[in-house]
Amino acid sequence: xxxxxxxxxxxxxxxxxxxxxxxxxxxxxxxxxxxxxxxxxxxxxxxxxxxxxxxxxxxxxxxxxxxxxxxxxxxxxxxxxxxxxxxxxxxxxxxxxxxxxxxxxxxxxxxxxxxxxxxxxxxxxxxxxxxxxxxxxxxxxxxxxxxxxxxxxxxxxxxxxxxxxxxxxxxxxxxxxxxxxxxxxxxxxxxxxxxxxxxxxxxxxxxxxxxxxxxxxxxxxxxxxxxxxxxxxxxxxxxxxxxxxxxxxxxxxxxxxxxxxxxxxxxxxxxxxxxxxxxxxxxxxxxxxxxxxxxxxxxxxxxxxxxxxxxxxxxxxxxxxxxxx
Numbered sequence: 001x002x003x004x005x006x007x008x009x010x011x012x013x014x015x016x017x018x019x020x021x022x023x024x025x026x027x028x029x030x031x032x033x034x035x036x037x038x039x040x041x042x043x044x045x046x047x048x049x050x051x052x053x054x055x056x057x058x059x060x061x062x063x064x065x066x067x068x069x070x071x072x073x074x075x076x077x078x079x080x081x082x083x084x085x086x087x088x089x090x091x092x093x094x095x096x097x098x099x100x101x102x103x104x105x106x107x108x109x110x111x112x113x114x115x116x117x118x119x120x121x122x123x124x125x126x127x128x129x130x131x132x133x134x135x136x137x138x139x140x141x142x143x144x145x146x147x148x149x150x151x152x153x154x155x156x157x158x159x160x161x162x163x164x165x166x167x168x169x170x171x172x173x174x175x176x177x178x179x180x181x182x183x184x185x186x187x188x189x190x191x192x193x194x195x196x197x198x199x200x201x202x203x204x205x206x207x208x209x210x211x212x213x214x215x216x217x218x219x220x221x222x223x224x225x226x227x228x229x230x231x232x233x234x235x236x237x238x239x240x241x242x243x244x245x246x247x248x249x250x251x252x253x254x255x256x257x258x259x260x261x262x263x264x265x266x267x268x269x270x271x272x273x274x275x276x277x278x279x280x281x282x283x284x285x286x287x288x289x290x291x292x293x294x295x296x297x298x299x300x301x302x303x304x305x306x307x308x309x310x311x312x313x314x315x316x317x318x319x320x321x322x323x324x325x
Contacts, residue, residue: 002037002088004037005025006095007039022052022057024160031122037087039079041068049169053167054164055163055164060170061086063083073106077106084111090151092150092152094155114150116153116154118134120159200256204231205263205277206263207233208235209268210237210267211306223310224263224317227317227318231259232244235249251275252271257279258279259281260282262282262284286309
């Protein structure tokens with residue numbers, strides 16, 4: 001009875017969230033006294049899949065069907081169920097991302113499994129199988145006891161630090177009998193942002209809002225992000241006004257992120273925005289309005305004009321880094 005975990009990859013390369021999911025599944029397996037089996041869908045090399053052993057996987061089942069290189073929720077669910085049945089798995093783990101949101105509920109429904117979406121803790125087995133998750137846009141926590149025989153859990157990305165260890169995996173091919181209905185939705189084109197850290201995996205994020213007054217003023221945020229090695233984000237009004245690309249939009253209707261540091265510049269802090277970022281470990285707010293709601297959620301706040309504060313902060317960071325060499 002193994003714990004099954006979906007290890008997602010992009011063009012054969014595994015990202016941080018996949019290693020985190022594998023590590024999370026391995027923690028459950030250790031508590032249950034069993035092993036961890038990662039399922040890899042689509043084409044990935046043996047050398048790439050071997051990395052999963054360094055984060056706790058004991059075995060990899062690969063469904064090497066090229067059609068799985070792009071997300072097909074129905075096909076993904078069928079493959080995961082086949083892997084779970086082969087391994088006799090009672091716990092199935094994935095990431096709480098676009099793939100997990102589309103696939104995990106299908107798996108749970110087909111297997112008559114209880115499910116927790118967006119877990120932020122390892123299950124507490126002392127009282128059953130109790131999983132902690134955020135509720136009410138992150139304003140509270142719920143502790144959910146999954147009592148079904150099979151359990152499905154999706155992990156909120158960037159919840160735990162990833163710790164690379166030592167280990168290797170055995171790799172097996174798994175044949176799944178797909179039919180045309182499994183690929184009824186066809187992916188015609190995939191456009192991905194390259195050269196930047198995905199927001200869902202970024203540990204440092206610099207974000208701007210309407211207080212920046214226009215896209216022509218974004219250079220100071222780009223400089224700040226560059227000095228920190230941070231990703232850029234924005235509020236919904238900024239994306240809707242086409243000041244910044246929509247993939248940078250974070251909030252209730254955009255991406256949900258949990259970086260170690262979130263610097264919000266010129267963002268008022270409406271509840272819709274907070275819903276996407278209040279899992280951040282440390283929040284710094286820069287706003288010239290001392291009554292901005294965001295200050296109530298901030299760990300640190302600076303009342304001042306972004307055009308004056310941000311360049312000085314960037315200069316201080318650069319000076320600090322120069323002093324380290």
